[in-house]
Amino acid sequence: MLERLRTVEVQLADGSWHALERRGDAGWRYDTVTVTAAPAAGTPEDAGLRVTLTAQALPLLRLRLTWPHAMRPGALFMGDAVERAYGELRFTPLDEAAVYPWYVAEQAASGTRCLGVATQPNALCSWTIGPDRAVLWLDLRSGTQPLQLGKRTLDCCTVMAQAATPGDPLGVLAAFCARMNQAHLPRPLAPVIGTNDWYYAYGANTRTGVLHNAQAVAELCRGLEVRPWCVIDDGWQVDARKDYNGGPWTGGNAKFGDMAAVAAAIKAAGARPGLWFRPLLTTTPALREHALHDWGDDFTLDISDPVVVAAVQADVRRFCAWGFELIKFDFSAFDVFEQWGPAMGLTYAAGQVRFKDVTRTTAEIITAFYAALREAAGPVVLNGCNVVGHLAAGFVDLMRTVTMGVNALAMRLPQHRTFYLADADCVGLTPDIPWAQNRQWLQLLANSGTPLLVSCDFAQLPPEQATAVAQAFAQNVAQTARYAPVDPLSGRYPQDWTDGTRTDHYDWTFDPLEPL
Numbered sequence: 001m002l003e004r005l006r007t008v009e010v011q012l013a014d015g016s017w018h019a020l021e022r023r024g025d026a027g028w029r030y031d032t033v034t035v036t037a038a039p040a041a042g043t044p045e046d047a048g049l050r051v052t053l054t055a056q057a058l059p060l061l062r063l064r065l066t067w068p069h070a071m072r073p074g075a076l077f078m079g080d081a082v083e084r085a086y087g088e089l090r091f092t093p094l095d096e097a098a099v100y101p102w103y104v105a106e107q108a109a110s111g112t113r114c115l116g117v118a119t120q121p122n123a124l125c126s127w128t129i130g131p132d133r134a135v136l137w138l139d140l141r142s143g144t145q146p147l148q149l150g151k152r153t154l155d156c157c158t159v160m161a162q163a164a165t166p167g168d169p170l171g172v173l174a175a176f177c178a179r180m181n182q183a184h185l186p187r188p189l190a191p192v193i194g195t196n197d198w199y200y201a202y203g204a205n206t207r208t209g210v211l212h213n214a215q216a217v218a219e220l221c222r223g224l225e226v227r228p229w230c231v232i233d234d235g236w237q238v239d240a241r242k243d244y245n246g247g248p249w250t251g252g253n254a255k256f257g258d259m260a261a262v263a264a265a266i267k268a269a270g271a272r273p274g275l276w277f278r279p280l281l282t283t284t285p286a287l288r289e290h291a292l293h294d295w296g297d298d299f300t301l302d303i304s305d306p307v308v309v310a311a312v313q314a315d316v317r318r319f320c321a322w323g324f325e326l327i328k329f330d331f332s333a334f335d336v337f338e339q340w341g342p343a344m345g346l347t348y349a350a351g352q353v354r355f356k357d358v359t360r361t362t363a364e365i366i367t368a369f370y371a372a373l374r375e376a377a378g379p380v381v382l383n384g385c386n387v388v389g390h391l392a393a394g395f396v397d398l399m400r401t402v403t404m405g406v407n408a409l410a411m412r413l414p415q416h417r418t419f420y421l422a423d424a425d426c427v428g429l430t431p432d433i434p435w436a437q438n439r440q441w442l443q444l445l446a447n448s449g450t451p452l453l454v455s456c457d458f459a460q461l462p463p464e465q466a467t468a469v470a471q472a473f474a475q476n477v478a479q480t481a482r483y484a485p486v487d488p489l490s491g492r493y494p495q496d497w498t499d500g501t502r503t504d505h506y507d508w509t510f511d512p513l514e515p516l
Contacts, residue, residue: 020035048118061139069133086342099346112164112165139346139361139363194453195456199428214269259322283297320380367391406506411488424445424448440506447497
């Protein structure tokens, strides 16, 4: 299919669209804009179609590539999410207004076929599908400003396709995800189990509570081949407040004190220490001139600015020096775009995003930021929450794929261990959620082999639940077979799951509109 590229169009700074004329087998041209779409290696179906662009002095907004697309009877479509998913992922009939970030899978009687772009593209990429066409939209802007590319050549993306393949749609998509990320393979990691304090403390965490949880989770994991994590979430930082969760990140507040001592105490308790931070929100006066969005007393930082990148790297290195072995960084997408993924569409940002550097695309800027975090962290585990997943693949070890939900655990399962470890969020064991519901979520995560972090005050955990948590940790570590929905076309929240040897039934019907 990829070799049948029909049209290439470019959007200039004034908003006007212009068709490029074909020049030879792989070239297209309009004014000083030249686009090349040529096989990356071998045939397009094997390795993809590499799309590059030059523009000289002409400012650009977007590029649009269109291929012929023959609809198959009864076809259903599903894409990915820009960042986390929010319960919206499912196979649905053709919707010409639907925007599919990064990739789209099409399921019909003859099998599943896929279109997508390789990870770490240099443009924000989304697909739209019509009865006779497939359109790839490449956002080339720097934030919301026209890209000033100058004389350099932009390697926009590598487009990939998968011909109709019979079998489990999510299994086909998993193989396609492995192809899209073949140049940025994730690091091999042991199973991730343990505790995170967010869903019971919500920022009201304390050193005493964290250390008690570290001891408790270590005891529940006694005898297992992996040590559990104890992740300190929001609330430890020097300026933590009920209405503010930003920096500076120079030390612990009165509740925690010396963070190096806290990390050492978690290790002594038998757990591995992890730490949360929101790198781009601060009140630090010296950084205000490097702000991207000014929200009054606090502001977010411009990640296209080398000063900002250096400051965030210094924070990461500080956490590593304290002895933390996992760093969870949060809000990097929201603090750029000022909105959540489902609202982004093809515009991405809620308002103006005016990066200091207008010579790089938004995708280039975000990818470089993730690369800088990876460099600063060294061997320490990176957990990205609210990150742009297709740009973070190859840099983060874990990605929070959802805000607590069966939906994204199922539909983004193809990304697990192909892009990163797919973290479908914690099990929040609190009196506010009935144990009958939480028990199922705990069991599903345990059986899936994906990251399993329990969020609770272990001092208040009833014995029945403590036993179930211990059993879940053991099952998670032992689980090696792929555990997936029996029928991913059955709805948002698949109820029947299998590892090929057994099938388990879960009842999500108590409140189908609320992600667990």
